Amino acid sequence: GAVVSQHPSRVICKSGTSVKIECRSLDFQATTMFWYRQFPKQSLMLMATSNEGSKATYEQGVEKDKFLINHASLTLSTLTVTSAHPEDSSFYICSAGRTLGDTEAFFGQGTRLTVV
């Protein structure tokens, strides 16, 4: 199956700093990647759809200036949590499909962000 790698797996940062999370498709090109946030014992909440070469599409209620998404190549999308605060602490997961319209989602390992 397709492999999606996410880095880092864990990060602890101070309040007010920014954190960048990378999502890479290792053996396929991903025109579109998705970023999810998952609270403890809860479902995957779609934050935004990352499109290569264009602006990301954010879900309602997700702050664009807070969660910056860049999809500069067909194998890499990044999520930057800017001016992080403790309430941003969460599990962030990316996913990608192999081709446009591919219905199976391949997930990255996830990133546990803790803001202190």
Add this chain to the structure above:
Amino acid sequence: GENVEQHPSTLSVQEGDSAVIKCTYSDSASNYFPWYKQELGKRPQLIIDIRSNVGEKKDQRIAVTLNKTAKHFSLHITETQPEDSAVYFCAASGSGGSYIPTFGRGTSLIVHP
């Protein structure tokens, strides 16, 4: 948009018993229904999926059924084992031509040895 409801939120069974998780969806245009298993702190992994032109699919101890008329689909795990303990998510996609899945809230399955 699509809305996916999943029940129960928690399911506790004895090893060897069967487990059933049910999901309903709202948009009749959805045509792809995957199930994901997520172990604690790890990524969701696809375990089985079904498309709208099929009513049932089985893979060893796991099966999924789909009732398009009623707009519900279910995951069946037989002869459960402790390693089946995880959170299971159903999802639906295909509504309006979109392949972005809408996930259910998840079911925490606990299999007691």
